[in-house]
Amino acid sequence: MTSPGFxxxxxxxxxxxxxxxxxxxxxxxxxxxxxxxxxxxxxxxxSGKTTLLRIAAxxxxxxxxxxxxxxxxxxxxxxxxxxxxxxxxxxxYDELTAEENLLLFARLQGIAEPAARAEALLREVGLLxxxxxxxxxxxxxxxQRIAIARALLNEPAVILxxxxxxxxxPQGVSWFAETLRGLRESGRTILMSLHxxxxxxxxxTRAIRLDAGAVVADTRTGADFGSILNFANA
Amino acid sequence: xxxxxxxxxxxxxxxxxxxxxxxxxxxxxxxxxxxxxxxSFTFDPSxxxxxxxxxxxxxxxxxxxxxxxxxxCFLREQNNDTLSALRLSVSDxxxxxxxxxxxxxxxxxxxxxxxxxxFSILYNVxxxxxxxxxxxxxFMGSLGLSVTGTALSAIxxxxxxxxxxxxxxxxxxxTPVLIASTEAxxxxxxxxxxxxxxxxxxxxxxxxxxxxxxWLFGEYLLEE
Numbered sequence: 001m002t003s004p005g006f007x008x009x010x011x012x013x014x015x016x017x018x019x020x021x022x023x024x025x026x027x028x029x030x031x032x033x034x035x036x037x038x039x040x041x042x043x044x045x046x047s048g049k050t051t052l053l054r055i056a057a058x059x060x061x062x063x064x065x066x067x068x069x070x071x072x073x074x075x076x077x078x079x080x081x082x083x084x085x086x087x088x089x090x091x092x093y094d095e096l097t098a099e100e101n102l103l104l105f106a107r108l109q110g111i112a113e114p115a116a117r118a119e120a121l122l123r124e125v126g127l128l129x130x131x132x133x134x135x136x137x138x139x140x141x142x143x144q145r146i147a148i149a150r151a152l153l154n155e156p157a158v159i160l161x162x163x164x165x166x167x168x169x170p171q172g173v174s175w176f177a178e179t180l181r182g183l184r185e186s187g188r189t190i191l192m193s194l195h196x197x198x199x200x201x202x203x204x205t206r207a208i209r210l211d212a213g214a215v216v217a218d219t220r221t222g223a224d225f226g227s228i229l230n231f232a233n234a
Numbered sequence: 235x236x237x238x239x240x241x242x243x244x245x246x247x248x249x250x251x252x253x254x255x256x257x258x259x260x261x262x263x264x265x266x267x268x269x270x271x272x273x274s275f276t277f278d279p280s281x282x283x284x285x286x287x288x289x290x291x292x293x294x295x296x297x298x299x300x301x302x303x304x305x306x307c308f309l310r311e312q313n314n315d316t317l318s319a320l321r322l323s324v325s326d327x328x329x330x331x332x333x334x335x336x337x338x339x340x341x342x343x344x345x346x347x348x349x350x351x352x353f354s355i356l357y358n359v360x361x362x363x364x365x366x367x368x369x370x371x372x373f374m375g376s377l378g379l380s381v382t383g384t385a386l387s388a389i390x391x392x393x394x395x396x397x398x399x400x401x402x403x404x405x406x407x408x409t410p411v412l413i414a415s416t417e418a419x420x421x422x423x424x425x426x427x428x429x430x431x432x433x434x435x436x437x438x439x440x441x442x443x444x445x446x447x448x449w450l451f452g453e454y455l456l457e458e
Contacts, residue, residue: 059318060458085322089315095251107243108323110236134254150319 008035008072008187009157011056011083016065018051018213025051026062027213033206035072035157038180038190040201042229043210049193050087052210053160056191057085069158082109083158084151088166090143091150094136098127098146101135102153109154121149125179141172148179159183161192165200173199197229236325237332244320244333251310252341258306262299262345267352269295274356284357289419292353293375293412300342300376301401304383307334308391317456327453331384335448338380339373346372364427371422374437375415381444382407388455411440 011033018026026048033039041049054060055067068076085091092101099118106114122128125145130138135146144164151159161180165173177199184190184203194201201207207228209217217228252258273291277283311317320330347369354361361368383404390399418433 054318054458057318057322059321082322085318087315087318089313091315091319093247093251093316094314095254096247100250104243104247105319105323108240108320108329110239110325 005155006157006188009189010035010037010070010072011158011189011191012068012070012076013052013056014066014068016052016055016062016067018048018055018060019063024213026055029065029210029213029215031208031215031218032070033189033191035070035189036184036187037206038184038204039192039206039208040204040229041191041193041208041210042195043193047210048213049210050162051213053085053162053191053193056158057083057160059085082154082156083160084154084156085160085162086144086147086151086164087162088164090135090147092135092143092146095134097132097134098122098138098149099131101146102149105150106153111153117153121152124152125149126175140167141169141175144168144172144176148176156188158189158191161190163193163195165194165198176200177203194229197226201225201229237329240324240326240329241332241336244324244329245336248333248337249340252337258303258341259345262303262341263348265302266295266299266345266349269298270349270353270356279357281358284359285420285423288353288357288359289416289423292349292419293416295349296342296346296375296415297379297405297408297412299345300338300379300383301404303341304338304380304387304404305390305397305400307338307384307387309387309396312391321456327456328449330456331388331448331452334387335377335380335384338384339376342376342379343369343373346376359423361423364422364429367427367429368419368422370429371415371418371434371437374434374441375411375418377441378411378415378437378444379408381441381448382411385444385448385452385455388452392458411437414440 013029013031016026016029017024029052041052043049051060055062070076096104099122102118102121103114106117111117122131125148127142127145135143138146165176168176180190180200180203206220207225208215209228219225219228321327324330350361350368386400386403390396390403393399414433414436418430421428421430
């Protein structure tokens, strides 16, 4: 995952509100994430982490405020590149094989030589030998691998992970941490939501804590990381 | 071009997943056959009676089958949040609707063509004389059911009480399609069959209007 077919891209949230009826999921969230940063969002269930990531992925529209992508120099990028999104759900079809899933999404995204791209990604995530197996026969860890492969199809500069380590066994977490390290070193901007400190969170360069839809802590220093990530146990 | 290639890719996915799981077709075919057989034994109709109420019975069975078939159309996309993956991947969300309605129309048409011989035998109504015209009417009727049903399925999938909501919205909206399809079918089952172009024109207009509405507003139906 070290061949960058993308331009370094940051992301800016400006005064984002998101309401569901009368309930505020996000309240005046303003953040600027620089290109190449690896940011972890922490917070209790319902604090707005998933909503913020879905807004960044353009799956959900903010009730107020704007999201914009930034070029490496920090200028607004008008082309709005697609972000890769890995949710807790796999976002792939159980009744298709691993290869069929990747081919489908590659074709939908208009990727040149979809078969070659699918094969390369299956190799990278270690599923080449299971390329013809239906996804419904996969373990949680294998499902997460195919989900990551799908998100990387169009070589996105920004990748969003919503609780990526949930349900993974220790081996799966280690694999994911290694993959994340590769993505970070390739210069991609990574935003992820996590619960607590782990092998995965140790790769983050910035930690942001949300509470009731608002940013209540934001740090790049190692000393405060623990308190932000482990707030629930404090 | 992107719309066409996306639609073809998605239609291939719809057909492949259905032929692997056989969830929709099996349920629908069994359901329709049960209705047709049950009514045949209950009423034991003469040929004249069959010609009189047969088309209505057929389209009522198709309507119930369609509501069974259309319900999971978007619900299935929620299991693994695949709808989000599709929305992130396609350049035009209309492709998602086009593929789904094409698949639903094909499934319905397949079920109908499968049912026609059974209907012909059980109700003693010859269908071969006007078979191509019947298929055309069934295609137009199925398209009407699918266009409306696919749009409403997208709406109801995100709502509470979704199982109740779809039939509740679908049945009143489809009344014009059912009337037109029944009338056009009835005219083809008489001893001297004739195509009712007026009803067929009505079906065409209905399909075009709803397809246009789906093209214009479909994107909003997929939003969270």
